[in-house]
Amino acid sequence: xxxxxxxxxxxxxxxxxxxxxxxxxxxxxxxxxxxxxxxxxxxxxxxxxxxxxxxxxxxxxxxxxxxxxxxxxxxxxxxxxxxxxxxxxxxxxxxxxxxxxxxxxxxxxxxxxxxxxxxxxxxxxxxxxxxxxxxxxxxxxxxxxxxxxxxxxxxxxxxxxxxxxxxxxxxxxxxxxxxxxxxxxxxxxxxxxxxxxxxxxxxxxxxxxxxxxxxxxxxxxxxxxxxxxxxxxxxxxxxxxxxxxxxxxxxxxxxxxxxxxxxxxxxxxxxxxxxxxxxxxxxxxxxxxxxxxx
Amino acid sequence: xxxxxxxxxxxxxxxxxxxxxxxxxxxxxxxxxxxxxxxxxxxxxxxxxxxxxxxxxxxxxxxxxxxxxxxxxxxxxxxxxxxxxxxxxxxxxxxxxxxxxxxxxxxxxxxxxxxxxxxxxxxxxxxxxxxxxxxxxxxxxxxxxxxxxxxxxxxxxxxxxxxxxxxxxxxxxxxxxxxxxxxxxxxxxxxxxxxxxxxxxxxxxxxxxxxxxxxxxxxxxxxxxxxxxxxxxxxxxxxxxxxxxxxxxxxxxxxxxxxxxxxxxxxxxxxxxxxx
Numbered sequence: 232x233x234x235x236x237x238x239x240x241x242x243x244x245x246x247x248x249x250x251x252x253x254x255x256x257x258x259x260x261x262x263x264x265x266x267x268x269x270x271x272x273x274x275x276x277x278x279x280x281x282x283x284x285x286x287x288x289x290x291x292x293x294x295x296x297x298x299x300x301x302x303x304x305x306x307x308x309x310x311x312x313x314x315x316x317x318x319x320x321x322x323x324x325x326x327x328x329x330x331x332x333x334x335x336x337x338x339x340x341x342x343x344x345x346x347x348x349x350x351x352x353x354x355x356x357x358x359x360x361x362x363x364x365x366x367x368x369x370x371x372x373x374x375x376x377x378x379x380x381x382x383x384x385x386x387x388x389x390x391x392x393x394x395x396x397x398x399x400x401x402x403x404x405x406x407x408x409x410x411x412x413x414x415x416x417x418x419x420x421x422x423x424x425x426x427x428x429x430x431x432x433x434x435x436x437x438x439x440x441x442x443x444x445x446x447x448x449x450x451x452x453x454x455x456x457x458x459x460x461x462x463x464x465x466x467x468x469x470x471x472x473x474x475x476x477x478x479x480x481x482x483x484x485x486x487x488x489x490x491x492x493x494x495x496x497x498x499x500x501x502x503x504x505x506x507x508x509x510x511x512x513x514x515x516x517x518x519x520x521x522x523x524x525x
Numbered sequence: 526x527x528x529x530x531x532x533x534x535x536x537x538x539x540x541x542x543x544x545x546x547x548x549x550x551x552x553x554x555x556x557x558x559x560x561x562x563x564x565x566x567x568x569x570x571x572x573x574x575x576x577x578x579x580x581x582x583x584x585x586x587x588x589x590x591x592x593x594x595x596x597x598x599x600x601x602x603x604x605x606x607x608x609x610x611x612x613x614x615x616x617x618x619x620x621x622x623x624x625x626x627x628x629x630x631x632x633x634x635x636x637x638x639x640x641x642x643x644x645x646x647x648x649x650x651x652x653x654x655x656x657x658x659x660x661x662x663x664x665x666x667x668x669x670x671x672x673x674x675x676x677x678x679x680x681x682x683x684x685x686x687x688x689x690x691x692x693x694x695x696x697x698x699x700x701x702x703x704x705x706x707x708x709x710x711x712x713x714x715x716x717x718x719x720x721x722x723x724x725x726x727x728x729x730x731x732x733x734x735x736x737x738x739x740x741x742x743x744x745x746x747x748x749x750x751x752x753x754x755x756x757x758x759x760x761x762x763x764x765x766x767x768x769x770x771x772x773x774x775x776x777x778x779x780x781x782x783x784x785x786x787x788x789x790x791x792x793x794x795x796x797x798x799x800x801x
Contacts, residue, residue: 236628238706242621243633246614246677253674254640257648257655264650319545326538329531337539339787340546346783347550348735350751351772354758355553364765366552369569400549405794412795461644464737464751468758485646490742495650502646509643 265289265499288500298501301472301479304391308480309459311395312402313452319399320406327407328414338408345404353468356397360384360469384470387477394478397465402455413447414440446520453516457509481505550776556769557581564765580770590760593771596753599665601778603749604733606669611680611729612722614673619684620710624696640678649742656743663747668740672733680725683793687721688714724793727786731779750775 263278360383368380384390425435463482472479489498559573584593661667699709737751757768
């Protein structure tokens with residue numbers, strides 16, 4: 232071992248020890264817990280008992296209609312958040328990419344939702360969609376668009392859409408700034424030469440800007456997919472999965488199973504199934520990026 | 526003419542962006558500063574003509590059902606503590622990754638980065654049991670330690686990027702002048718990477734301030750500002766004005782930090798995501 236690598240080890244060890252002890256170890260314990268039935272109780276070592284290991288938690292998940300419902304709803308949710316979020320962010324990024332007075336302050340404004348605590352984002356949109364004092368109902372009826380107040384969170388479909396709008400709002404800054412950075416990397420020369428060749432705005436966007444953006448965007452979307460499928464705070468702060476499980480997402484059901492029903496083993500198995508999605512998204516992103524950087 | 530049209534298009538879009546971004550923030554502000562009667566009366570006035578800070582006074586009073594004042598203090602302590610731990614350990618690790626050569630560096634770094642990707646549900650139960658065995662439940666440490674674990678990878682990645690941009694020559698000069706490695710880090714690398722340190726600090730502080738699920742699971746008597754908000758939502762009859770005021774107080778510190786340190790934050794997000 233050279234002197235350098237000994238020093239490197241010394242510098243990295245404290246951080247790594249913390250991560251190993253409080254991240255890798257718990258993750259491993261959860262893995263073993265997912266093969267134990269029900270509540271493993273206070274004795275954590277029971278999780279490692281090979282005699283009582285069983286696949287029943289994973290098998291149970293296939294017959295759990297609420298888990299399956301939450302799976303589809305998480306996909307719909309993530310689809311809305313990423314689709315709508317991407318289009319809005321692309322629009323914002325294109326506007327912010329234009330040289331104009333006031334652009335600096337607009338960039339600052341767009342960053343703000345990033346900082347808002349997700350749980351506060353939930354309570355805020357809860358007030359927006361509040362059935363009786365809700366600002367949205369007041370605004371819509373004062374504009375003459377609705378006759379009677381809509382109880383947004385009473386209808387499963389409306390509630391799911393409403394909450395995905397709330398989460399989309401929080402996702403906008405990251406996506407918009409990311410796309411903006413991508414736009415700024417598009418070479419000015421190429422755009423100008425396309426312009427000289429007679430390409431109009433749409434053609435320039437379609438044939439010059441878009442191809443340069445695609446690699447950035449694909450990585451971004453898979454990254455956001457990880458966060459969107461793991462959403463929890465906004466749901467907890469508003470509907471907690473109601474009405475009639477209409478806004479139940481995977482993370483919320485895992486929380487309920489684990490901490491309300493105390494099915495630690497089953498909760499652990501579900502958490503690992505959710506983790507599997509995360510890993511799939513990350514692998515696709517990794518594969519795509521290593522392929523496009525070659 | 527063309528120029529006028531372009532400006533018109535841009536400023537119309539600006540107006541739309543302002544509405545999208547400000548609508549929920551303003552809604553919360555409005556609900557927190559108008560009297561209860563006004564909130565329920567229709568038509569609703571969207572400008573708070575009868576401005577009141579009654580809601581704020583009520584939620585900050587020690588007799589309020591949810592201890593907002595203590596929660597704000599607790600969140601500030603935990604977020605600051607996490608920031609300090611992350612910067613200390615993170616800058617050492619980042620220097621190790623940035624400057625020193627060792628085998629399997631990439632593997633160590635990627636395994637490190639895996640941390641902030643997987644769902645938190647995966648490790649919360651064992652973490653609860655570990656904290657209980659260490660008799661740390663309901664202490665500041667029970668939150669500062671796990672937060673640091675989850676923020677460290679990102680902090681390390683940001684700082685590594687900044688350390689790598691410090692010219693090697695300057696460092697070599699310091700080393701030949703007789704500085705030790707640690708002195709070099711302290712006297713040369715860190716001052717030159719100040720923007721990176723600020724970015725990492727702000728990112729960590731905001732992340733720790735905003736964390737909700739971990740204190741929800743790990744603490745019962747120690748209330749953070751985020752779990753305080755959660756408590757409102759489990760109360761049967763919640764006063765909307767109180768909820769709005771508490772939400773606004775929870776948002777102000779992070780919004781102020783964001784406005785003041787905007788440049789560093791954007792740079793930090795980009796470094797972290799591109800390299801990660």
